[in-house]
Amino acid sequence: MKKPKVIVTRRWPLEVEARLADAFDATFNRDDIPLEQDELSAALAGADAVLPTVSDRLGARLFEGGIKAGILGNFGVGYNHIDIAAAAAAGIVVTNTPGVLTDATADLALTLLLMCARRAGEGERELRSGKWSGWRPTHLCGTHVTGKTIGIVGMGRIGQAVARRCHFGFGMDVVFFDQFAVTGLDFRARQLGTVDDVLAVADFVSLHCPGGGENVHLINAERLARMRPEAFLINTARGDVVDEVALIEALDARQLAGAGLDVFKFEPQVPMALRERDDVVILPHLGSATNETRIAMGMKVIENITTFFEGRQPPDRVA
Ligand code: DGY
Numbered sequence: 613m614k615k616p617k618v619i620v621t622r623r624w625p626l627e628v629e630a631r632l633a634d635a636f637d638a639t640f641n642r643d644d645i646p647l648e649q650d651e652l653s654a655a656l657a658g659a660d661a662v663l664p665t666v667s668d669r670l671g672a673r674l675f676e677g678g679i680k681a682g683i684l685g686n687f688g689v690g691y692n693h694i695d696i697a698a699a700a701a702a703g704i705v706v707t708n709t710p711g712v713l714t715d716a717t718a719d720l721a722l723t724l725l726l727m728c729a730r731r732a733g734e735g736e737r738e739l740r741s742g743k744w745s746g747w748r749p750t751h752l753c754g755t756h757v758t759g760k761t762i763g764i765v766g767m768g769r770i771g772q773a774v775a776r777r778c779h780f781g782f783g784m785d786v787v788f789f790d791q792f793a794v795t796g797l798d799f800r801a802r803q804l805g806t807v808d809d810v811l812a813v814a815d816f817v818s819l820h821c822p823g824g825g826e827n828v829h830l831i832n833a834e835r836l837a838r839m840r841p842e843a844f845l846i847n848t849a850r851g852d853v854v855d856e857v858a859l860i861e862a863l864d865a866r867q868l869a870g871a872g873l874d875v876f877k878f879e880p881q882v883p884m885a886l887r888e889r890d891d892v893v894i895l896p897h898l899g900s901a902t903n904e905t906r907i908a909m910g911m912k913v914i915e916n917i918t919t920f921f922e923g924r925q926p927p928d929r930v931a
Contacts, residue, residue, distance in 0.1 A: 823850025
């Protein structure tokens, strides 16, 4: 039987590419240069499956006509880079990779939280530049983490994993907002009525809601003004959840103490006004970037497209 034709838009871990090459008629992006819109369009027109990532923009226009692909097997849990309504209208199934990146992303949120609180970025820059003059009682003092309050916005898998780490690892109080009632947690946590309620009491606010739609600029000037001046904002969710211009203004006005950001609205562009600040820690979208996790994400995509081509329901179908 002819193997389904599959186009992979970026380099994937070698183990996963090998598995894809074995099971499918797979085309890889050996140069790892993001595909242009016309190349994505050609992929949709020529392949049975296209396997994109967060660095691909798949807006409605790409689904307007001449499509052969039956499935988009997204490499990643977030899919706000895909217009899933347009994909569904064009008869294309869309899948994602939930679950396997929960721990890696939660670990990275804690990395940012600790780096912000303990001024680790500043310290490393100082040492590397040869400016460290030695230990002294007042040097680079940060904020205590143990016993503080973590505020989670979006108490799904990753939000819960962050909260659990904060509760068990750092004895923190956990408050959270979620649009659904969350029950059955294995640690103490208080669900509050609004995002604003969380912002008003948390020492650290960690964002774990999806991007796009009504969450675009969820954290805007008004909400930033509700944060405590000692508080830090952590974002490992999606860049568009935070109004970056408003964040820079709020930091200038000292409405919050700092921010730890792994995601940005116009990646890989990051505003110079953020890059120059010492009160922000910025990382290049590393949330799921462990070898184990990236392999597991790739294998999950393979599971999804395999079930699709076998005529069964893919386990992680989102459209
Ligand atoms: C995801 O899975 O959505 C991540 O942001 C990509 O690592």
